Amino acid sequence: MAAVHGPSSKAEPMNKATAVPYVNGIMPVMDQRIYVHALLDQFEARYSGSGGQFRYDGQAWFGSDYNKLWLKSEGTVGTNGSFGDGDHEVLYDRSISRYFDLQSGVRLDIDHGPTRAWGAIGLQGLALYFFDAEATFYFSDRGVAGRLTGSYDIFITNRLILQPQTELNFYSNSDGARGVGRGLSDIDAGLRLRYEWHRKIAPYVGITYSKMFHDNVGFRDNSDAVGSGTNFIFGIRSWF
Amino acid sequence: MVESVFPKRTSIVRRRFVTGAAALSCGAAVFPALARKATIESMVSAELPEAASSFLLNVEKIPVRVGKQHAKGVGINGSLPAPTLRWREGDTVELQVRNHLHEDTSIHWHGIRLPADMDGVPGLSFAGIPAGETFTYRFPVRQNGTYWYHSHSGGQEQAGLYGALVIDPADKPAYTADRDYVVLLSDWTNADPMDIVSNLKFDGDYYNFRQRTVGTFLHDIRKDGLMASVRDRLAWGGMNMAPTDISDVSGIIYTYLMNGRSPAKGWVGLFRPGERIRLRFINAASMTLFDVRIPGLTMQVVASDGNDVEPVPVDEFRIAPAETYDVIVQPTTDEPYTIFVQSEDRTGYARGTLATHDGLLGPIPPMDPRPLRTMADMGMGSMKNMSMTGEPKSDPMAGMDMPSHEKTTPDSQSVEQDKTVHHHAAMHDMDMSNMAGMDMGNMDMPGMSMHHSMPHEGSSSSIKEQRAVSGSPAAMPETQPAKLKTGVEVQSLAPQPQNRLGEAGDGLDGNGRRCLRYTDLRALKPWTDPREPSREIVLHLTGNMERFIWGFNGKKFSEAEPIRLMLGERVRFVLINDTMMEHPIHLHGLWSELENGQGAFQPYKHTVNVKPGERLSYLVSADTPGLWAYHCHLLYHMDTGMFRTVVVS
Ligand SMILES: [Cu+2]
Helix, strand or coil: CHHHCCCCCCCCCCCHHHHCCCHHHCCCCCCCCCEEEEEEEEEEEEEECCEEEEEEEEEEEEECCCEEEEEEEEEEEECCCCEEEEEEEEEEEEECCCCEEEEEEEEEECCCCCCEEEEEEEEEEEEHHHEEEEEEEEEECCEEEEEEEEECCEECCCCEEEEEEEEEEEECCCEHHHCECCEEEEEEEEEEEEECCECCEEEEEEEEEEEECCCCCCCCCCHHHCCCEEEEEEEEEEEC | CCHHHCCHHHHHHHHHHHHHHHHHHCCCCCCCCHHHHCCHHHHHHCCCCCCCCEEEEEEEEEEEEECCEEEEEEEECCECCEEEEEEECCCEEEEEEEECCCCCECCEEECCCCCHHHCCCECCCECCECCCCEEEEEEECCCCEEEEEECCCCCCCCCCCEEEEEEECCCCCCCCCCEEEEEEEEEECCCCHHHHHHHHHHCCCCCCCCCCCHHHHHHHHHHHCHHHHHHHHHHHHCCCCCCCCCCCCCCCCCEEEECCECCCCCEEEECCCCCCEEEEEEECCCCCCEEEECCCCCEEEEEECCEEEEEEEECEEEECCCCEEEEEECCCCCCCEEEEEEECCCCCEEEEEEECCCCCCCCCCCCCCCCCCCHHHHCECCCHHHCCCCCCCCCCCCCCCHHHHHHHCCCHHHHHHHHCCCCCHHHHCCCHHHHCCCCCCCCCCCCHHHCCCCCCCCCCHHHHHHHHHHCCCCCCCEECCCCCCCECCECCCCCECECCCCCCCCCCCCCCCCECCHHHCCECCCCCCCCCCCEEEEEEEEEECCCCEEEECCECHHHCCCEEECCCCEEEEEEEECCCCCEEEEECCCCEEECCCCHHHCCEECEEEECCCEEEEEEEECCCCEEEEEEECCHHHHHCCCEEEEEEC
16 A cells, blocks of 8 residues: 555645755655544444343545545454454555545455455545435345445434444355345344434444345354344544 | 843843843743742733834743643744844844854844845755854844744744834824734644644644534535535536635644643733823644634724834735734723634634723623635626626626725725726636536535625726736736646646635625725825836645645746846736635735735735635835745645745846
8 A cells, every 4th residue: 555655646646846946855845744533433332132142343545635545344243253244455555536435346255154355446435415425336256246235324412412323244155154145135224312422422322223234044043143123332433 | 120130232132132031921821930930910001112223132942831732832932932122223233143052043123224134044045053153143124013023944933933023113103002912823833834734734623623524514405405405416526626715834733822821821011091002913723714803892903014004994804914904992891802813614713801900800791603715715706797698797786795895895996996906807707617617506505695706806907917817918018827727736827816805805705894895994094105116926826725835826946937027126926826725925025015905905914825716916116136035824835835036137
């Protein structure tokens, strides 16, 4: 990810301004700084009639206004201790418009199941009307996959925020070993009510609905099934 | 008593500082350790320090306490804010600045005309002052009035390294007063300035806890009806913008200070009934526009950015970061008067009292409702100009509440000029595409009716500006930005930027009080350089609030060429604010003569506050060679790219 530290590759070469004889080469303003942030959007316990599970979904980035290294990770741990739905991505992120970034890189499915690797390319940003949206395509010798996620913040008050959220996964081919069906493979939707007593630490409660769609009979269907259906959740959203 | 503490050589200088420090800081909620010994009497009765020409300034860490929190700030000679300095016009001043910090420092003499190597901007003027070293500033003082000084290094300005600067005139002052007080306004936070930028990069609304909610939506429905409210939400949402965007950093982390004192403590200025009191307001805040009033007293505005103007009687005025205004008040009774200074976003206030003896307190008025941005702030013109005929109103004076400003009615000259400038160039270049999905006719925009366009285009210049805008071949060379498009660094473009010099600002127009407007400022003396400008430099003020990137013409400082001026040339800067926030734009080392319709008596300023969606212009005589800073004086806008180097050679 050399691009992360490199100069902005905008059409204009950066630092034309160095044509000016700055004293000791000192820039009067440092507007190309590197920033680091991480957001743990979901960090929650889920309960349903059939048991419970723990789920996390977070992302982190570091970089400048134009070029960033972006990490995403999500996964689910069932009461039996098995790690499922593990998805980890390393992406190069490039700001391309007012609200959207282009991301490309690698996705690794690493959990209790067999490991899969994908190439990834997608868009992430703020759609109009303040919808947070991500749309990513994945490709490998197993076919292609897609993921759409979206969320929206409804301000009940300035600190009490209701957030509908949804994640949809598509696969061109089923993958029995990972419990993935063809077409719309799974959906995870939630309604979370968080309280931002501090911007960076907000506890929440809510409900989620998740379902795996299996087009073949005979899939192994044990740990993955835990958490399917409607769950009551509580957790904490945080970032730094 | 105090003198013996200091080495003999510096004692004279030091004593003055301690007086100043005591005046500003002692007993304050924000107080420096060294000044704590001074008595309360010395504090309340202290006026300006004596004038001097030789100073030793020790830049150092200073413990600060706001409320229960302890923090470290950066001050000078034990004082935070830094001590008030008083110079004499005609003197050559010498200021030794010793850096006791563990990082570089610098001091910029804001608004002072001096050789470029004395201006104090690291990289442009000099290399900065390294830890443990001393730098000596030495330059002749060729002006008088109220100014200030501050660090131009990192976040030191936010951390307290700013102080007032008062320069006595060589001749008799234009206005006399019995008492003379500095009223230095600032925004204090215990947060690390670097953290603030970082938080804003993550979430531009991080410090805004006044966003519209389900509750305000229901309230709007009751008031305006369901469809109008829905349409309004869709209009703003469709732009990914919010009308509640007033200040990037708010009272949620700021304590607003007057002369270093929190509102809980307050600052006190003493007077005897009948006296004329000069109050020198300086906005030394990093990110806050303030609205100043003294309920019960009319303020005569007599100077702006250090330069005398014809008196303007007002009840209230807005002061952007880095601006200064001198006002004269004359209380005739012995009751206490509150100097009430609200932040523009109404998340807090600074407070002081004018009283006949210490301990008296005037009533503290409630804060005004916070303003909401309107479509005019989006550069979409006023409602009036949005009429379907596409023709702006033909009577330039219609809608102006002139009666309350008798004193400031434009002279015949400027009225004549008005007649030549009815046709707003912008009207013909309007790009309606950005307004898709908006039903302007039915949108309810509170306060909108007050935002009449005031077609004071100022001097005859506007004809040329129009030519520049429409792109017809003008005889003179122009510095025109390439066609601006929205993108990473440009969230919005103002399709119809307005002349808003006749407005007091969001939240002030129509509040029932006489509020100062830029068109009211009329210099006492005519310009010294009557030449017409030979070219225009058009700068769009641009930014992306979601990404917290700011710049000019869609570029951050590091991506742009410097602005080059020829020594001796006279140029017109045309600023077009494509954002929905105010930007106080500050040009170092040279004067900015605001084209506000006052002809040869247009006011000299060093910092010009550009309203959202506004187009304005000023003239600059490039009479001093060197590298000069040109930037927005909102610290975090400058820090994230709203900065240019101006090269005069
Ligand atoms: Cu400055």
